[in-house]
Amino acid sequence: MKKIKFGTTNEEVSAVVFGCMRINGIEEKAAQSIVEKAVEVGINFFDHADIYGKGECEEIFGRVLKNSSLKREDLWLQTKCGIRPGTFDFSKEHIISSVEGSLKRLGVDHLDSLLLHRPDTLMEPEEIAAAFDQLHQEGKVRYFGVSNQKPLQIELLKKYVGQPLQANQLQFGIKHTGMIDSGIYVNMTNEPSVDHDGSILEYSRLNDMTIQAWSPYQYGFFEGVFLDNDKFPELNAVLAEIAEKYQITKNGLASAWILRHPAKMQVITGTMKEFRIEEIAAAAEINLSREDWYKIYEVAGNKLP
Numbered sequence: 001m002k003k004i005k006f007g008t009t010n011e012e013v014s015a016v017v018f019g020c021m022r023i024n025g026i027e028e029k030a031a032q033s034i035v036e037k038a039v040e041v042g043i044n045f046f047d048h049a050d051i052y053g054k055g056e057c058e059e060i061f062g063r064v065l066k067n068s069s070l071k072r073e074d075l076w077l078q079t080k081c082g083i084r085p086g087t088f089d090f091s092k093e094h095i096i097s098s099v100e101g102s103l104k105r106l107g108v109d110h111l112d113s114l115l116l117h118r119p120d121t122l123m124e125p126e127e128i129a130a131a132f133d134q135l136h137q138e139g140k141v142r143y144f145g146v147s148n149q150k151p152l153q154i155e156l157l158k159k160y161v162g163q164p165l166q167a168n169q170l171q172f173g174i175k176h177t178g179m180i181d182s183g184i185y186v187n188m189t190n191e192p193s194v195d196h197d198g199s200i201l202e203y204s205r206l207n208d209m210t211i212q213a214w215s216p217y218q219y220g221f222f223e224g225v226f227l228d229n230d231k232f233p234e235l236n237a238v239l240a241e242i243a244e245k246y247q248i249t250k251n252g253l254a255s256a257w258i259l260r261h262p263a264k265m266q267v268i269t270g271t272m273k274e275f276r277i278e279e280i281a282a283a284a285e286i287n288l289s290r291e292d293w294y295k296i297y298e299v300a301g302n303k304l305p
């Protein structure tokens with residue numbers, strides 16, 4: 001399994017992350033089996049959020065951990081907080097109570113990392129700083145980060161928050177490339193030249209923040225999976241051809257495409273199929289050629305300038 005350093009730390013984590021958002025969609029026995037399979041193929045990083053399945057996903061994972069021979073210290077457990085039904089909430093009170101709820105559901109005494117899930121425009125950064133200080137001092141959270149945030153939002157947090165912000169979880173994949181498009185189409189006036197994310201890719205690289213690519217197989221915002229989808233015949237044909245060349249599968253290739261980027265990202269896969277976990281892990285080590293990487297980018301619908 002390919003490893004990366006988490007943010008500015010010296011902690012080595014797997015480049016492939018097991019996303020737990022859909023774990024309540026399968027039987028608990030199958031959940032146990034796929035988590036064990038993930039560890040077997042070298043994945044040590046598990047991503048949660050307090051809201052996944054309204055807490056059910058963390059609860060299931062907690063029981064899986066308890067009923068398996070997996071050791072807590074071998075796993076990196078990350079969760080996210082800040083989304084409540086009908087509101088975003090980065091208040092100190094909510095952050096602390098959310099983490100306490102996650103720890104209870106997961107059945108552990110600390111999180112390896114905590115991310116703020118999606119920006120709360122009503123946030124008071126001083127409150128976030130106070131919440132992070134308390135959680136860190138109490139030994140409940142080791143590292144902190146954000147999700148879906150732009151550089152200036154991160155800079156605003158950094159003015160107050162004492163702990164380094166180590167990761168930013170962002171949607172990225174073959175059919176969701178806004179983060180890199182604006183850098184490729186720079187100084188042009190067409191749609192892809194529009195910088196929606198404030199040069200977040202370059203900012204993350206400059207600041208050694210780990211980008212965690214979420215929903216790598218989806219197109220649009222949860223519109224569906226592009227793999228084996230009749231809407232994208234040309235893309236699937238090219239993926240099949242390139243996958244064969246590297247002796248991996250299309251699922252593996254779609255992850256390898258993300259991991260090939262020198263920004264040293266993690267890819268968060270959401271599959272609940274053991275065979276796909278194996279395919280994705282097997283492809284993590286593949287180093288795609290520059291030509292193949294750009295060929296996939298183009299056939300996904302991006303005409304190079």
Ligand SMILES: NC(=O)c1ccc[n+]([C@@H]2O[C@H](COP(=O)([O-])OP(=O)(O)OC[C@H]3O[C@@H](n4cnc5c(N)ncnc54)[C@H](OP(=O)(O)O)[C@@H]3O)[C@@H](O)[C@H]2O)c1
Binds near residue numbers: 020276
């Ligand atoms: N920070 C955020 O705002 C945010 C938002 C969303 C998600 N996330 C994180 O990202 C993780 C991954 O998200 P995701 O589950 O949307 O990611 P994903 O890996 O893009 O999608 C997983 C889904 O795609 C299906 N799939 C994969 N390959 C397929 C294929 N070849 N044919 C048909 N279906 C296929 C899987 O089905 P099978 O189970 O059958 O393989 C599963 O339902 C989440 O678990 C969560 O940790 C974060």
